Amino acid sequence: MDQKHKVLLTKLRLELCAEALADGLVPQYLFQELIITSDQLEQICTQTTSQRRTMKLLDILQTRGPNAFKVFLESLSEFPWVRERIEGLCKENLDQFTTRSLELPEMLRHSCPTDKQLNILAGKLGSEWEHILIHLGLDHNQLYRCKSQYPYSVHSQAFEGFIKWKQQMGSKATMQSLWEALNQTGADPSVMQYIMQ
Structure with missing residues (x-):
């Protein structure tokens, strides 16, 4: 996954957890499309709360290959408002997340x-x-x-x-x-x- 997409998902982490993404078909779709393994699917599903399941999904997703972000967006058919929010942020200036010219004082x-x-x-x-x-x-x-x-x-x-x-x-x-x-x-x-x- 591209660094800019990792940053975006990290920035939206709490917001995404509130949507209970991992309780719908999202993990199953990611498994079907070979983005996550059966072991990773089990790790997600065995978390004790909805928020933890979504956090585990996001943690695993960031370690997957270059197609992970695109397939994740495709998996959000049950959550069109979430998909629109993420796509909107992508269309805005993603450089603001990735090209900060920070210096340590x-x-x-x-x-x-x-x-x-x-x-x-x-x-x-x-x-x-x-x-x-x-x-x-x-x-x-x-x-x-x-x-x-x-x-x-x-x-x-x-x-x-x-x-x-x-x-x-x-x-x-x-x-x-x-x-x-x-x-x-x-x-x-x-x-x-x-x-x-």
Whole structure:
């Protein structure tokens, strides 16, 4: 999936969760069109609430191939107002989501992010949190422990990973290294805005 589409779905995450997309035919259509696997369909369907099912669907969708976004839009036949909203945002200037010329202020570069700031950042990320933390120096075993500890919450998994990174790196766990990891892993660096406020 294109980065701009990932950013758009992340931006609309709460709005999409409120629509209970995963309770309709959307996951079945994505499975039929080979966008998601049977295991992924099961992961979606076994979530305990409508919102969690939709969150799991969105997390999985962002990890799928280049056709995932197009097929996702096709799958929204039961939700024409959602499809129109997404297509409308695509037709508007999508560059506003992807070409922000953000710079990290000098005074923040060597500061260590607080737990509160990391919690906010974790809440803005989807499944890309794993790539970011690998870039920051965590290994796959540490990521596995984060996922095992919080199997139903991507937010909690990401937050736990950031805490482990901060504990492991100490004073080297800086805003600058976080900024670089976001840029180099293809995550939208504008999420840093939320923790710079």
